[in-house]
Amino acid sequence: MSIGASRERSLLSASELERVRFSHYPGLVGAERDELVELARWLREQRGRLQGQIRQGRRLRRGKAEPRSQREGSANEQHLAARKQVFSQALRRVNGRLDHLSVERxxxxxxxxxxxxxxxxxxxxxxxxxxxxxxxADAASIENPKDTVRTDPREIGRVSQFVKDAQVRRDNQG
Structure with a gap:
């Protein structure tokens, strides 16, 4: 599910919002590859930080971990999940643009x-x-260097007659 611009404004701080806005359409087109790589790195870091906070909150509720600070147990998991979603969507847009640039290159x-x-x-x-x-061009004929086998013409006739006789014998047996 997509998160609108007004919801992004309510979820993010001013500095975060500026970087996330850069991941939207007009900002992505004119950006250099190095800027996009740096933005993707920052977005991954923010998303990972929020994922860690969500996991820690779940561990706290199950009693598997101790709170690291006084405020930690009070964080709203839905708010953190929505912020994480904003960073994930921005990262998806930036990765898509990076893929497009690499295909073009x-x-x-x-x-x-x-x-x-x-x-x-x-x-x-x-x-x-x-x-x-x-x-x-009056080419001279080339003699075949291989020996040819000369067969006696009487032998050819004898073999042919032998085959005919054998076929007649087979036909009469059947």
Whole structure:
């Protein structure tokens, strides 16, 4: 569930509110990557601090821990959870913008690499080897160096007749 700007104003101090406002749309677009990384780090720290306070409050109510200070037991868990939610949403927006920036940076790097590869390909000498001797250029015939087996033509006929006779014998048995 989203938290509106008026609710953010009521939950956060002035300095916190200024940094969280920077995480909204107009502030995110013009921000540099380093600023966004620093903001994300600060938002994570604030969210973690509030998570720790909520956990400690739950441990106090269950009797698992002793209060660290006089005020600790009186903190309203719903108020802390709402503040934590504000920081979580701001962190989500900042992380989304950081992801968008990294995708754009990778896309630009890939385009640059592809352009460089295309330039290398275009500037490389064209390799068209000569086809060698062919019939139109009066090529000499090349003798096959392998020995060919010469079969007696009578042997070919004998084997063919043997196969025919064997097939007739099989047909008559069935």
């Amino acid at each position: 990778r896309r630009q790097q890939n385009v640059a690499r592809l352009q460089a590869a295309l330039e290398r390909k275009r500037s490389a000498p064209v390799h068209h080897p000569q086809p060698g001797p062919h019939a139109a």
